[in-house]
Amino acid sequence: MEGSAKRYSGMRQFVEVGVDENTAKLYSKKKWSMVYGSEDFRQWVADEKLKQKSVTKKASIVSNRPSIEQVIGVVCDYYKISYGDVIAVRKGRGVKNRPRNVAIYFCQEVADKTLSEIAQVFGFTHPNSVSYVTSKLRKQVITDTKMQKDIDEISRLIIETVT
Numbered sequence: 001m002e003g004s005a006k007r008y009s010g011m012r013q014f015v016e017v018g019v020d021e022n023t024a025k026l027y028s029k030k031k032w033s034m035v036y037g038s039e040d041f042r043q044w045v046a047d048e049k050l051k052q053k054s055v056t057k058k059a060s061i062v063s064n065r066p067s068i069e070q071v072i073g074v075v076c077d078y079y080k081i082s083y084g085d086v087i088a089v090r091k092g093r094g095v096k097n098r099p100r101n102v103a104i105y106f107c108q109e110v111a112d113k114t115l116s117e118i119a120q121v122f123g124f125t126h127p128n129s130v131s132y133v134t135s136k137l138r139k140q141v142i143t144d145t146k147m148q149k150d151i152d153e154i155s156r157l158i159i160e161t162v163t
Contacts, residue, residue: 065112066158067113068118070162071158075102078099078157085100086103087103100122101136104118104130104133108130108131108134110158
């Protein structure tokens with residue numbers, strides 16, 4: 001494993017020689033947008049080619065990636081709670097923090113951050129906790145129409161925030 005890591009590191013250094021700043025920035029991203037181009041082009045893709053996609057999928061495909069802080073800010077505004085309430089860790093039987101879970105879900109779906117970075121912001125000790133929260137929320141959305149409406153509206157608000 002260590003040998004392959006060194007090979008990849010060497011390859012990255014080789015590829016980066018002579019590459020302009022914008023190209024280096026593009027390839028250094030952890031999560032890539034599925035569509036690149038001008039804002040007009042991305043909007044055209046969203047309107048014409050992605051009609052059947054959900055608002056959340058459109059947000060992750062065509063918009064500029066929001067920061068974790070922007071996502072949490074939109075969730076705070078939507079649920080009318082403070083930033084601290086969203087990132088606060090509450091443990092115990094029966095404790096549910098819907099806004100926190102929604103914020104974690106959007107950080108994973110549309111923010112340009114790794115699971116480790118998201119876990120650090122929300123006080124998780126392990127990055128897999130982020131995936132666990134989002135998988136539970138995805139299952140809940142299937143049966144809970146209120147949650148689906150919340151997700152769609154917050155997706156729309158996030159798109160407005162970053163465009």
